[in-house]
Amino acid sequence: MSGIRVLVGCKRVIDYAVKIRVKPDKSGVVTDGVKHSMNPFDEIAVEEAVRLKEKKIVSEIVAVSCGPTQCQEVLRTAMAMGADRAIHVEVDPATYDHLQPLHVAKILSKVAQEEKVDLVLTGKQAIDDDANQTGQMIAALLDWPQATFASKVEKTNGELKVLREIDGGLETIKVRLPAVLTTDLRLNQPRYATLPNIMKAKKKPLVKKTPADYGVDVTPRQKVLKVEDPPVRQAGAKLASVEELVAKLRDAGLIPT
Amino acid sequence: ITYILRCQRSFATDVPKITTHYTVYPREQDPRWKGVNMERISDDVDVLIVGAGPAGLSAAIRLKQLANDKGKELRVCVLEKASELGGHTLSGACLEPRALNELFPDWKNMGAPVTQEVTSDQFYFLTKSSALPIPLLPGMPLNNYGNYLIRLGNLVRWLGEQAEALGVELYPGCAASEVLYHEDGSVKGIATNDVGIAKDGSPKDSFQRGMEFNAKVTMFGEGCHGHLSKTLFKKFDLRKNCEHQSYGIGLKELWEVDPALHRPGRVEHTVGWPFNTDGKNLYGGSFLYHIQEDAPLVSVGIVIGLDYKNPYVNPFQELQQLKTHPHHVKLFKSGKRIGYGARALNEGGFQSIPKLTFPGGCLIGCSPGFLNVPKIKGIHNAMKSGMLAAEAVFETLTDDHKVASSKTAGLDPESYEDKIRASWIWKELKSVRNVRPSFNTSLGVYGGLAYTGLVYYLLRGKEPVTLSHGEPDHACLKPAAECKRLEYPKPDGEVTFDLLSSVALTGTNHDHDEPPHLTLKDDSVPVARNLAIFDGPEQRFCPAGVYEYVETEDGRGHRLQINAQNCIHCKTCDIKDPSQNINWVCPQGGEGPAYNGM
Numbered sequence: 001m002s003g004i005r006v007l008v009g010c011k012r013v014i015d016y017a018v019k020i021r022v023k024p025d026k027s028g029v030v031t032d033g034v035k036h037s038m039n040p041f042d043e044i045a046v047e048e049a050v051r052l053k054e055k056k057i058v059s060e061i062v063a064v065s066c067g068p069t070q071c072q073e074v075l076r077t078a079m080a081m082g083a084d085r086a087i088h089v090e091v092d093p094a095t096y097d098h099l100q101p102l103h104v105a106k107i108l109s110k111v112a113q114e115e116k117v118d119l120v121l122t123g124k125q126a127i128d129d130d131a132n133q134t135g136q137m138i139a140a141l142l143d144w145p146q147a148t149f150a151s152k153v154e155k156t157n158g159e160l161k162v163l164r165e166i167d168g169g170l171e172t173i174k175v176r177l178p179a180v181l182t183t184d185l186r187l188n189q190p191r192y193a194t195l196p197n198i199m200k201a202k203k204k205p206l207v208k209k210t211p212a213d214y215g216v217d218v219t220p221r222q223k224v225l226k227v228e229d230p231p232v233r234q235a236g237a238k239l240a241s242v243e244e245l246v247a248k249l250r251d252a253g254l255i256p257t
Numbered sequence: 258i259t260y261i262l263r264c265q266r267s268f269a270t271d272v273p274k275i276t277t278h279y280t281v282y283p284r285e286q287d288p289r290w291k292g293v294n295m296e297r298i299s300d301d302v303d304v305l306i307v308g309a310g311p312a313g314l315s316a317a318i319r320l321k322q323l324a325n326d327k328g329k330e331l332r333v334c335v336l337e338k339a340s341e342l343g344g345h346t347l348s349g350a351c352l353e354p355r356a357l358n359e360l361f362p363d364w365k366n367m368g369a370p371v372t373q374e375v376t377s378d379q380f381y382f383l384t385k386s387s388a389l390p391i392p393l394l395p396g397m398p399l400n401n402y403g404n405y406l407i408r409l410g411n412l413v414r415w416l417g418e419q420a421e422a423l424g425v426e427l428y429p430g431c432a433a434s435e436v437l438y439h440e441d442g443s444v445k446g447i448a449t450n451d452v453g454i455a456k457d458g459s460p461k462d463s464f465q466r467g468m469e470f471n472a473k474v475t476m477f478g479e480g481c482h483g484h485l486s487k488t489l490f491k492k493f494d495l496r497k498n499c500e501h502q503s504y505g506i507g508l509k510e511l512w513e514v515d516p517a518l519h520r521p522g523r524v525e526h527t528v529g530w531p532f533n534t535d536g537k538n539l540y541g542g543s544f545l546y547h548i549q550e551d552a553p554l555v556s557v558g559i560v561i562g563l564d565y566k567n568p569y570v571n572p573f574q575e576l577q578q579l580k581t582h583p584h585h586v587k588l589f590k591s592g593k594r595i596g597y598g599a600r601a602l603n604e605g606g607f608q609s610i611p612k613l614t615f616p617g618g619c620l621i622g623c624s625p626g627f628l629n630v631p632k633i634k635g636i637h638n639a640m641k642s643g644m645l646a647a648e649a650v651f652e653t654l655t656d657d658h659k660v661a662s663s664k665t666a667g668l669d670p671e672s673y674e675d676k677i678r679a680s681w682i683w684k685e686l687k688s689v690r691n692v693r694p695s696f697n698t699s700l701g702v703y704g705g706l707a708y709t710g711l712v713y714y715l716l717r718g719k720e721p722v723t724l725s726h727g728e729p730d731h732a733c734l735k736p737a738a739e740c741k742r743l744e745y746p747k748p749d750g751e752v753t754f755d756l757l758s759s760v761a762l763t764g765t766n767h768d769h770d771e772p773p774h775l776t777l778k779d780d781s782v783p784v785a786r787n788l789a790i791f792d793g794p795e796q797r798f799c800p801a802g803v804y805e806y807v808e809t810e811d812g813r814g815h816r817l818q819i820n821a822q823n824c825i826h827c828k829t830c831d832i833k834d835p836s837q838n839i840n841w842v843c844p845q846g847g848e849g850p851a852y853n854g855m
Binding site for chain 2: 018019021024191192196198199
């Protein structure tokens with residue numbers, strides 16, 4: 001009786017501690033030479049997959065990333081954490097700038113079908129675009145159940161019992177496999193990718209593919225018009241009395257004189 | 258006779274525990290570590306290099322060039338604590354291409370990011386309102402024609418690519434945290450850092466031991482005041498026949514400016530204001546380089562000698578002030594700041610060059626210290642030292658007789674010292690050896706300039722006397738009560754900025770749940786001594802706001818708060834702490850600043 005096969009989606013994003021800078025032409029943010037790392041929520045997804053493998057629930061973990069050549073660094077990290085294989089769906093930098101969640105969802109769905117996986121695990125959203133769409137779209141494309149914002153995952157018979165973090169509190173649902181899961185912050189603490197594992201990961205297989213290999217058209221359907229810094233916060237003023245407040249409101253024309 | 262025992266530190270029990278690191282509280286005696294598996298995996302290499310900076314990478318490249326030439330197999334590994342090459346690299350920089358020409362004669366065609374030639378070279382003496390030009394005669398240290406303005410982080414990245422192409426194994430994100438020794442006392446290699454230790458020093462679920470690298474020769478290229486090199490100086494008494502090292506702190510900002518005001522290739526150096534006002538007699542100067550890349554960039558910064566006496570000196574604020582000078586300010590008003598960083602650098606020069614080799618390894622680059630202070634250039638010497646060390650190491654490894662007759666398991670690349678003495682590094686440093694100490698008289702900057710202009714210019718170092726460095730930097734501070742309290746203007750958010758927004762620009766980060774890597778030998782000393790006598794100078798000399806004296810909860814006193822997450826690995830605190838109580842140890846690999854082409 002073989003275990004579950006898992007596909008983990010990993011996105012390479014600008015490191016969360018780095019200060020973002022908008023390009024002078026306002027077409028996007030500066031990425032050249034800037035420190036990148038794996039999307040923190042995807043790290044949690046990889047960690048969860050590895051923990052399930054250690055519990056012998058999962059038999060194989062395939063890590064996938066879509067983007068330019070540097071995405072391979074993120075895949076090596078995933079393998080150093082415990083993923084068995086990696087697939088790099090290569091997209092050239094110019095096309096990558098316009099790659100949208102629907103394109104990624106289509107690609108990952110096709111990969112999931114080709115690799116005959118039982119579970120797709122990704123982070124709930126990427127910290128660069130905060131889209132929170134890819135996992136849900138994959139579920140729709142594959143017509144699989146989805147359990148998003150997972151903060152606890154348990155296997156019961158042929159189902160997964162998932163605790164979800166929702167606006168109103170916590171919700172527990174059961175999903176039948178195959179399914180799509182997206183991870184939230186409190187699901188686990190990812191392990192460190194240590195040097196001996198990084199060295200071992202260099203020998204694990206990493207296959208390069210393109211969107212065309214999966215029959216996915218990555219022509220953009222949306223166009224980014226402008227990227228700007230948030231407006232500079234105006235200095236506040238401390239007022240000494242209610243009378244002063246009323247006077248200021250009158251001066252600003254916010255209350256009738 | 259009754260002895261009344263006075264409790265000298267009545268507040269000893271009130272001292273909150275600050276330091277939790279295992280270098281101060283060994284885990285062998287810590288009950289929380291009982292039963293934890295402390296075994297380490299080990300790997301064998303031929304040569305291990307600590308630090309992927311200009312020196313380390315030049316050494317790696319040279320080793321592989323020699324090995325490939327002679328058809329020898331050589332496993333060369335380079336460990337780097339930054340998560341990406343160049344992440345912890347900071348410099349002005351005005352590069353003398355001498356070493357690069359020797360390492361890669363064809364570097365221009367290989368796409369090296371060295372493209373901005375120096376087109377004009379200026380030296381000014383600044384007063385509060387004006388800039389007096391001082392002529393740069395040929396032969397003067399600060400004459401830069403033929404040199405290039407570069408972003409050192411980018412050059413380091415390029416050197417890394419060349420190294421990997423030659424077969425060097427590069428491991429960024431791996432910090433070397435411990436030197437390993439054979440039983441005979443020679444260096445065996447290093448161990449990388451453990452991960453998964455909680456802030457209170459206890460093991461977390463994610464605890465994993467570092468790994469060991471065993472090497473026939475280990476080359477240490479950690480940069481100025483490296484934390485492992487520090488232990489080697491003591492262990493092998495490498496400073497027996499030289500003076501102590503003296504240091505400066507360099508702070509730098511990268512700006513995008515108005516193309517109309519940009520003069521690609523322009524080099525400006527200044528002395529004078531603000532370093533000699535308000536009774537400050539700082540050895541200080543500024544640099545400003547115009548570099549044309551995709552955008553018009555300006556690299557501006559200052560270097561201040563860490564032998565200053567007034568504990569109220571704030572190097573970060575001095576940099577902010579410098580930018581407001583009428584000569585510079587228009588440039589910054591038109592521009593946007595895109596980078597900030599700081600690093601200690603060596604000022605000891607010739608007098609402070611230590612013994613360079615020991616059984617099992619050697620020191621390269623700024624770890625021993627080959628920076629030419631009047632020129633403020635160290636990259637070319639660092640690279641050359643790495644190359645010479647590589648030649649010595651290669652000779653030692655391939656000389657079967659030397660290997661067989663070695664008294665220790667770790668090999669000593671002895672010929673490295675002779676090569677340094679015979680090289681242009683030695684000649685260059687010897688000729689300028691008296692310039693920096695000449696600034697230490699009561700004439701301050703005027704004495705130094707006069708000495709350089711007269712004695713150095715005429716004699717080029719052939720003078721028979723060698724001036725000494727005086728007191729080590731940490732012993733130079735005068736008690737706060739004897740010094741003038743310096744006030745610095747508030748930041749305007751346009752040309753000058755506050756410290757915390759500057760630190761944010763470095764992209765630095767450390768795990769919030771790890772023991773602070775700024776360790777104190779004695780947790781009670783900061784309040785008892787640093788604050789009491791010197792009014793807490795670490796609050797001012799740290800360029801990242803790591804140290805803060807905050808009021809205790811009961812309002813009756815102060816305690817030291819260490820914001821280890823802000824640290825940008827500059828090493829100034831370890832150098833300048835008047836109590837020498839701060840010991841900088843290595844945090845987890847991959848942490849620290851994320852400089853981009855600084």
